[in-house]
Amino acid sequence: MPLLSLILRELRHHRFNAVLSLLGLVAAVALLVVIRLLTTAAERETRRVVRDLGFNLRIIPRETDPELFFSTGYSDKTLPADAVQRLASGAQTFISFNHLTASLERRIPIGDREALLTGLGPAVVGGGDKKQPMGFNIAQGKAHVGFLLARRLGAKPGTSLPVQGRLLTVEKVLVESGTDDDIRLFTSLADAQAILNLPGRISEIKAIDCLCLTADQDPLTQLRAALAKLLPEAQVLQMRTMADARAKQRQTAERYSRFAVPLVLGIGAAWVGILAALNVRERRAELGLWRALGYGSGRIAALFLGRAALLGIAGAALGYLLGNAIGLHYGPKLYPVTAGGFAAEHALLGWALLVTPAFAALAAFLPAMIAVAQDPAETLRAD
Amino acid sequence: MVTCSHLTRNFTTRPGSVAGILDVSLEIPAGEFAVLQGPSGCGKSTLLLSIGGMLRPESGSVSVAGTDIYSLSAAQRADFRASRLGFVFQLFHLVPYLTVRENILAGMSTSQARTLAAHVDSLIHDLGLSDRRNAHPSTLSAGERQRVALARAMARKPTLILADEPTGNLDPANAHLVFQHLDRFRRDGGTVLVVTHGNDAAPFATRTLRLESGRLAQNPAPLSA
Numbered sequence: 001m002p003l004l005s006l007i008l009r010e011l012r013h014h015r016f017n018a019v020l021s022l023l024g025l026v027a028a029v030a031l032l033v034v035i036r037l038l039t040t041a042a043e044r045e046t047r048r049v050v051r052d053l054g055f056n057l058r059i060i061p062r063e064t065d066p067e068l069f070f071s072t073g074y075s076d077k078t079l080p081a082d083a084v085q086r087l088a089s090g091a092q093t094f095i096s097f098n099h100l101t102a103s104l105e106r107r108i109p110i111g112d113r114e115a116l117l118t119g120l121g122p123a124v125v126g127g128g129d130k131k132q133p134m135g136f137n138i139a140q141g142k143a144h145v146g147f148l149l150a151r152r153l154g155a156k157p158g159t160s161l162p163v164q165g166r167l168l169t170v171e172k173v174l175v176e177s178g179t180d181d182d183i184r185l186f187t188s189l190a191d192a193q194a195i196l197n198l199p200g201r202i203s204e205i206k207a208i209d210c211l212c213l214t215a216d217q218d219p220l221t222q223l224r225a226a227l228a229k230l231l232p233e234a235q236v237l238q239m240r241t242m243a244d245a246r247a248k249q250r251q252t253a254e255r256y257s258r259f260a261v262p263l264v265l266g267i268g269a270a271w272v273g274i275l276a277a278l279n280v281r282e283r284r285a286e287l288g289l290w291r292a293l294g295y296g297s298g299r300i301a302a303l304f305l306g307r308a309a310l311l312g313i314a315g316a317a318l319g320y321l322l323g324n325a326i327g328l329h330y331g332p333k334l335y336p337v338t339a340g341g342f343a344a345e346h347a348l349l350g351w352a353l354l355v356t357p358a359f360a361a362l363a364a365f366l367p368a369m370i371a372v373a374q375d376p377a378e379t380l381r382a383d
Numbered sequence: 384m385v386t387c388s389h390l391t392r393n394f395t396t397r398p399g400s401v402a403g404i405l406d407v408s409l410e411i412p413a414g415e416f417a418v419l420q421g422p423s424g425c426g427k428s429t430l431l432l433s434i435g436g437m438l439r440p441e442s443g444s445v446s447v448a449g450t451d452i453y454s455l456s457a458a459q460r461a462d463f464r465a466s467r468l469g470f471v472f473q474l475f476h477l478v479p480y481l482t483v484r485e486n487i488l489a490g491m492s493t494s495q496a497r498t499l500a501a502h503v504d505s506l507i508h509d510l511g512l513s514d515r516r517n518a519h520p521s522t523l524s525a526g527e528r529q530r531v532a533l534a535r536a537m538a539r540k541p542t543l544i545l546a547d548e549p550t551g552n553l554d555p556a557n558a559h560l561v562f563q564h565l566d567r568f569r570r571d572g573g574t575v576l577v578v579t580h581g582n583d584a585a586p587f588a589t590r591t592l593r594l595e596s597g598r599l600a601q602n603p604a605p606l607s608a
Contacts, residue, residue: 001485002493013480289476292437293490293535294465296458377429377438380472380547 003299007307014279021275021311022318025360028268029319029352030326035260036348037327041335042253048338056239059087059205059227066237073116073180074105078201081121081189083231087205088124090230100124102202104192110163115149116184117163119192121202143168144186147176163187164195205234269363276308276364280371288376297372304371308364312357319356320349384413384543384574385434390443392429393597404430405597407443411590413542416566416575418584421594427578428547430594434576435468435545436460448542465490469536471561473548475528477520477535483507483527484516487534499538506534510564526557533564544568546577555583562587 011018060069061077069075084102102121107114122137138144143163145155150173155161161168168187176182193199220238227236280287290300324344332339387410393403404426411417421427432438434445436452445452448467452460477486487503488496496503507516510530520528529549536544544565550558565575566587577584585591593600 001481001488001491001496009480285474285476286478289472289478290490291461292435292464292470292476294461294463295490296461298458375438377432380428380432380437380470380476 003302003306004310007303007310010283010303011307011310014282017275017279017282018311021272021308021360022315024268024271024275025311025315025356026319026322028264028271029316029356030323031264032261033320033323033345033348033352034327035257035264036345037323037331037342038334039253039257040345041331041338041342042249044338044341045335046249046253057207057223058237058239059207059231059234060203060237062233062235064235069237072107074107075203078104078198078203079205079234081193081200081202083202083234084121084124084205087227087231090226099206099208101206102189103204103206104189104196104198104202105204106192106196108164108195110149110185111153113152115146116180117187117192117195118184119187119189119195121189138171138186138188140188140190141169142171142188143191144172144174145170146174146182146184146186148182149185150174161185166191166195265359269359272308272311272360272363273366276304276367277370279307280304280367280374283371284374284379287371287374288379291376292380301368301372304364304368305361308360308368309357312360313353315360316352316356317349320352384415384448385409385411385576386446387430387434388444388446390430390433390440390445392426392433392438392440403597404433404440404594407594407597407599409592409599411574411576413448413574414569414572415589416569416584416587417577417590417592418588419576419578419592419594420580420582421600423580425594426597427580427594429597431545431547431576431578435470436464466539467542469539469541469544471529471532471536471544471546471549471565473551475520475525475532475552477528477531479520482517482519483512483523483531486520486531487538489535491539495539499540502540503534503538506537510534525552526554526560529553529557529561530564533561537564537568541573543574543576546575548579549577550579550581550583558583 060075061079064075064077081102084100088100101123104119106117108117109115120138143161145153145161149155150170153161155170155173157170157172159170161170163185168191174181174186187195189202193201220236223236223238227234287300290303328342328344331342335342388408390407391403391405393405407430419427419430429438433440434447436445436447436455439453444454447463450463452463455463478489481489484503484507487506488499491499507513510533512527512530512534515523515527520531523531529552533549536546546565549561549565553561562577562584565577569575569587569589577588
């Protein structure tokens with residue numbers, strides 16, 4: 001009788017043991033799928049929240065007076081526009097800084113009052129990085145108008161807006177933010193440089209740090225050391241509260257994952273191993289018989305490892321389905337901001353089908369070796 | 384057919400008690416129905432399993448059909464068992480999740496099962512199991528189970544059948560039936576070694592051996608067939 005058929009019949013006969021083993025594997029795979037879905041969701045949610053909060057690193061000209069910078073909200077000094085490229089080309093840049101966005105910012109009169117003008121260059125992300133650049137790109141000749149400013153000027157999408165002799169087309173009116181963005185006019189960097197007559201200059205590079213270190217680990221010193229090598233004519237200010245909250249969130253998620261994954265694997269392996277050992281014990285007489293019938297060690301081991309692998313395949317498929325069902329049902333409630341981003345990761349099924357049978361066979365390895373080493377005479381002797 | 388030379392095997396079965404065989408030498412020619420008798424714990428099963436290549440002796444040698452079985456590798460010995468030997472046990476040792484027919488075919492490759500299909504069906508018929516061929520062991524009587532075990536032992540046309548207390552769990556009628564079938568196997572050219580502590584097999588025995596405290600108490604002496 002083919003081995004597979006023999007294993008299937010045995011599973012059906014010892015169905016209590018088989019079902020318990022299967023449940024263990026299903027639970028382990030489902031938990032890992034849920035952890036994966038939630039970890040991904042946590043990262044996505046945090047990224048979105050951070051994006052909504054804005055950049056947390058502000059790289060400004062070294063000679064800027066920080067007190068003045070904080071009172072006006074921007075640097076009155078400038079850097080050459082190629083500073084962003086120089087920073088991006090540094091080998092260590094994207095370890096410490098990411099989503100680099102050059103900007104030029106000034107207070108200008110528009111209509112009968114002043115407004116903030118911010119010209120934005122395209123965001124630069126690390127090479128090979130799959131992150132979406134944060135912020136938004138504004139084409140030349142277009143403008144995004146803050147909520148209050150638009151209301152005062154009567155600006156609507158598609159209308160023209162004269163700004164110090166240049167005519168911009170309103171592309172978007174921003175929603176009310178409750179910040180100074182409501183009186184801000186966003187343009188392309190080139191347009192801002194032309195309006196302000198500061199060609200080739202920027203006042204700031206906005207960025208996000210790796211957010212890997214909490215305040216007690218003194219990330220600012222490390223950021224400043226990195227910047228001093230790459231861009232000595234600049235200084236970096238960190239919005240620490242935001243960075244710290246983000247770092248703590250990331251570290252908590254990583255700690256949770258580092259703890260949970262080995263725990264699930266350990267409990268799963270112990271569960272499968274113990275049940276496999278019980279199966280070996282229950283089948284001692286049968287094993288003696290197979291020996292008497294000419295089964296060698298390889299075939300005896302194959303009976304148990306094949307059994308574990310088969311349960312692993314079933315456990316992987318069912319665990320994947322269950323994990324996705326749980327993750328996709330409860331995940332959006334836990335992460336409502338990015339609820340729409342939840343989707344089954346089909347690649348996980350492939351991994352699960354590949355890894356779970358091997359994992360189950362590994363967990364059953366010791367019991368299988370016990371079966372192989374078992375003395376058939378012990379169970380077959382009538383004496 | 385079977386030659387044992389100075390066979391010794393000791394092992395502890397319970398704390399403080401030792402059961403085994405001590406310097407056992409014997410010869411069983413082909414075509415014999417040998418009965419090995421002795422009290423419980425005297426080493427009968429140990430000797431039988433040593434002859435069956437399942438229990439390596441500490442010293443001495445075992446030759447079956449001219450092959451020194453413990454000079455073979457484990458895999459070669461497994462093949463030898465599969466092709467040349469048949470086993471019948473007191474507790475039947477049927478695979479609970481296989482049917483009667485599948486139990487008889489157990490351990491055979493697909494091609495071997497195909498080749499021996501007619502022989503197996505004839506055994507099923509001869510042993511009165513035709514209407515139970517698709518039944519599982521749990522639904523069989525003790526006599527039927529032992530007949531299935533007997534059919535399994537004979538299915539691969541072995542040269543030697545080793546039976547360890549084959550009638551220990553059977554009523555006298557079923558016990559007689561089992562010995563009749565073993566005797567028929569011998570008459571068809573096979574060799575049989577039966578271990579028993581009773582006298583049920585005596586009418587069929589061509590040779591009786593007695594084991595006491597691990598030693599052969601009586602020199603093998605041929606009886607009239």
